[in-house]
Amino acid sequence: MLKTLFETASPSRRGFLMGATAFAGGLMVGLAPRGAVAQAGGQNPFQGYVAIAPDGVVTIYSAHMDMGQGIYHGIATLLNEELGADWRQIRVEGGSGNPKLFGNLAWGGVMQGTGGSTGTGSSFERYRRAGALARQMLVNAAAAEWKVPAAEIKIENGTLSHGARKAGFGEFAAKAAALPPPADVKLKDASEWRYIGKDRAVLGKFDSRAKSTGRQDYTIDVKLPGLLTAVMIHPPRFGAKVKSFDAAKAKAMKGVVDVVQIPRGIAVVADNMWRALKAREAVSVQWDETGAETRSSSDLMASYRAAAAQPGKAIATDKGDLTKGFASAAKVLEATYEFPYLAHAALEPLNAVARIENGVVEVWGGHQMPDVYQMAAAQVAGVTPDKVKMHVMKTGGGFGRRAVIDADIITEAVGVSKAIGGKPVRVQWTREDDTRGGRYRPAYVHRLKAGLDASGNITAWQNHVVGQSIVAGTPFAAGMVKNGVDATSVEGAQHLPYALPAMKVELTTTDVGVPVLWWRAVGSTHTAYAVEAFLDELAEAAGKDPVEFRLAMLKDSPRHAQVLKLAAEKADWGKPLPAGRFRGVALAESFGTVVAQVVEVSVQGKAPRVHRVVCALDCGIAVNPDNVRAQIEGGIGFGLGAILKSKLTLDKGAIVEGNFDTYEVLRMEDMPQVEVHILPSTNKPSGVGEPGVPPIGPAVANAFYAATKRRIRALPFNRPENA
Amino acid sequence: MIELTLNGKKQAVDAEGDMPVLWALRDVLGLTGTKFGCGQAQCGACTILIDGVPSRSCQTTLADVAGRNVITIEGANGKVAEAVINAWVSLDVPQCGYCQSGQVMATIALLSENKKPSDADIDAALSGNLCRCATYQRIRAAVHEAARALA
Numbered sequence: 034m035l036k037t038l039f040e041t042a043s044p045s046r047r048g049f050l051m052g053a054t055a056f057a058g059g060l061m062v063g064l065a066p067r068g069a070v071a072q073a074g075g076q077n078p079f080q081g082y083v084a085i086a087p088d089g090v091v092t093i094y095s096a097h098m099d100m101g102q103g104i105y106h107g108i109a110t111l112l113n114e115e116l117g118a119d120w121r122q123i124r125v126e127g128g129s130g131n132p133k134l135f136g137n138l139a140w141g142g143v144m145q146g147t148g149g150s151t152g153t154g155s156s157f158e159r160y161r162r163a164g165a166l167a168r169q170m171l172v173n174a175a176a177a178e179w180k181v182p183a184a185e186i187k188i189e190n191g192t193l194s195h196g197a198r199k200a201g202f203g204e205f206a207a208k209a210a211a212l213p214p215p216a217d218v219k220l221k222d223a224s225e226w227r228y229i230g231k232d233r234a235v236l237g238k239f240d241s242r243a244k245s246t247g248r249q250d251y252t253i254d255v256k257l258p259g260l261l262t263a264v265m266i267h268p269p270r271f272g273a274k275v276k277s278f279d280a281a282k283a284k285a286m287k288g289v290v291d292v293v294q295i296p297r298g299i300a301v302v303a304d305n306m307w308r309a310l311k312a313r314e315a316v317s318v319q320w321d322e323t324g325a326e327t328r329s330s331s332d333l334m335a336s337y338r339a340a341a342a343q344p345g346k347a348i349a350t351d352k353g354d355l356t357k358g359f360a361s362a363a364k365v366l367e368a369t370y371e372f373p374y375l376a377h378a379a380l381e382p383l384n385a386v387a388r389i390e391n392g393v394v395e396v397w398g399g400h401q402m403p404d405v406y407q408m409a410a411a412q413v414a415g416v417t418p419d420k421v422k423m424h425v426m427k428t429g430g431g432f433g434r435r436a437v438i439d440a441d442i443i444t445e446a447v448g449v450s451k452a453i454g455g456k457p458v459r460v461q462w463t464r465e466d467d468t469r470g471g472r473y474r475p476a477y478v479h480r481l482k483a484g485l486d487a488s489g490n491i492t493a494w495q496n497h498v499v500g501q502s503i504v505a506g507t508p509f510a511a512g513m514v515k516n517g518v519d520a521t522s523v524e525g526a527q528h529l530p531y532a533l534p535a536m537k538v539e540l541t542t543t544d545v546g547v548p549v550l551w552w553r554a555v556g557s558t559h560t561a562y563a564v565e566a567f568l569d570e571l572a573e574a575a576g577k578d579p580v581e582f583r584l585a586m587l588k589d590s591p592r593h594a595q596v597l598k599l600a601a602e603k604a605d606w607g608k609p610l611p612a613g614r615f616r617g618v619a620l621a622e623s624f625g626t627v628v629a630q631v632v633e634v635s636v637q638g639k640a641p642r643v644h645r646v647v648c649a650l651d652c653g654i655a656v657n658p659d660n661v662r663a664q665i666e667g668g669i670g671f672g673l674g675a676i677l678k679s680k681l682t683l684d685k686g687a688i689v690e691g692n693f694d695t696y697e698v699l700r701m702e703d704m705p706q707v708e709v710h711i712l713p714s715t716n717k718p719s720g721v722g723e724p725g726v727p728p729i730g731p732a733v734a735n736a737f738y739a740a741t742k743r744r745i746r747a748l749p750f751n752r753p754e755n756a
Numbered sequence: 757m758i759e760l761t762l763n764g765k766k767q768a769v770d771a772e773g774d775m776p777v778l779w780a781l782r783d784v785l786g787l788t789g790t791k792f793g794c795g796q797a798q799c800g801a802c803t804i805l806i807d808g809v810p811s812r813s814c815q816t817t818l819a820d821v822a823g824r825n826v827i828t829i830e831g832a833n834g835k836v837a838e839a840v841i842n843a844w845v846s847l848d849v850p851q852c853g854y855c856q857s858g859q860v861m862a863t864i865a866l867l868s869e870n871k872k873p874s875d876a877d878i879d880a881a882l883s884g885n886l887c888r889c890a891t892y893q894r895i896r897a898a899v900h901e902a903a904r905a906l907a
Contacts, residue, residue: 427852
């Protein structure tokens, strides 16, 4: 079924087939009702981008899930820039069930999804156009009723007016829906924007209060009559299966409803979480580990290192004459970098709620790929996809973990509900389940080699990446694996902004039974570290300043040069620092956004302490500049915690780390002061959720070297062997 | 049946005494503002005030709070709570928001004891409250802003 979704979806849907319909006594703007919506297989025919109810409430349906990146706020900003509602009238809900309507335009519009920092770019025209159409229809309805020219009607803060006549949106919503929608609408010129590009003083995030008072609901807070809680028992090793289990003791415990086997493990169902957890302790399971991954991290890394020393199995980049480049080098440098598996460790442990009633399946969750999950839920429940309703919840973090092609948690929730007669149930993982549940940032080894001529110019650059493919074996492979190269394994290494006379990037994809996934900034979480830390080694060997060394190679990459210069200037690069403080710099492009960071560190014990990060970026138009700053601050903290402290260790196939005492992440006292400088731009928005992450690691590594003359080539920093 | 004072009102809870307060609040009483993040007092998402002291409700049993005064995010009111929440909103601190109930509760406790906390005081008070979105910089600024508003 999943395959069908990918095959039947049309790859080209750039056009906006906007239309409108009457809905619940008001106006709905989306796709044309008798055209595209009807063709969408009858799924949620009454859904659109925005609905205006008779009471004036404006409900916006977001094509993207909000995991904290602020896309609901961004989409509301875009739509209301054109619509002109009173902000207090606006609600944002997760849309789903209609790929024609909500398909991610950065992915050709084929399916709905949130990822790759594409939400704002995909929404930029779509939601402004929807807002403009709704506005025009309200104006046309008022013009007809008031018998005045439409051009003379004004809209301000949710009020239509002509001279002394005034009316709210609700009054004209139904009347607008009865009129034919205009064929096209004109969007505001950027010079007329009142909200886009404006700061927090103009427009604070509308969900900040709910999120500061405990009133924001997440999947863990879904309340349904008779809702049960299930906790899972997963195999201790990836690939192991249940041989047999004994739940007699557990089933006799207070509040326990059932203990059921589903394909991914055993579920203990109870009337509350505590009783489910206690009963889980009483279940004994025999595992069949025939097909399980049983290697340890040390085995894997040794084999990766050996592979990195051999020619790569696939070639991602091959330009210029590498042999000649190395032959003409006065100096050749080599370095190997090692990266561990990483968990996303979102603070809301993975969960989903499912209910099957009268043949209709409902699933509540952080649906990062709702169409895929709808198919998966239908398959598990044995119904057709049109009988599945996906409720997209805001989530307590995500970082990529909720975009899983096998729909792990969704199949668990639907599977458990089905096994207990369709009763509503929340499958709730514990922290340990979440850490050990798989779908990690893959472990990698990078081997880099470069030549420098007598003047300190790079003559040849070689990078061999060794590690697992994220998309191999999934429907994404068709678009994302070319000539044996998974783009996500080498992004950030395959194409560099620097002018290099000869460059070869190789990839060896490994076969390991540990499930892997995209993790905030994906390939660039490791490629940027290796590239930018190695460049620092080369700059030193060339006897050049790290900023000047890079700028000299950025003559054909003016955006990158500008961003790097801005960061250097704002950080007072080259000027003296107080005793004991040292600087480091890194530059990385990811998801269309160019980011440079200059950090200041001191050394405490054997570890770096990061005091200040000056970050410059070019992300196109910053729709909500303060949210851009927030995402960059957060991306820096997220990346910093990972490079300083985070790692997962396999012990004969089992993950050692469980809770935050062993899987360490950034804490308050580790957070540097971050300054974000956004380059003004008139280009379409590019990503901001992820691009803050990649440069922080190498910038800190380079500053740490400046302080200690020690290169950290195996992450995280706090590994015993780095001490 | 265990009795306590919850958010200023007498409350009887019909649940076993070894149940963590976190699950009693969430699953028995329907107060879901207090969040589950780790279950081992490692993340602070479940922070509540017990007789004014910030406590991890995931590692505190219902029996432990019998007869005591428990405040959750739902009952966070008064001058200090208002100043803290207003600072959080004015600086747009939350990203995903999941940890913020715990951050707000821990900050209310801090500012109730320490009218003008230094950065080091904030580190010490909030080190146990993880934020995976890393909103720490804004949390720190918001604590200072709330302290200023209360001064």
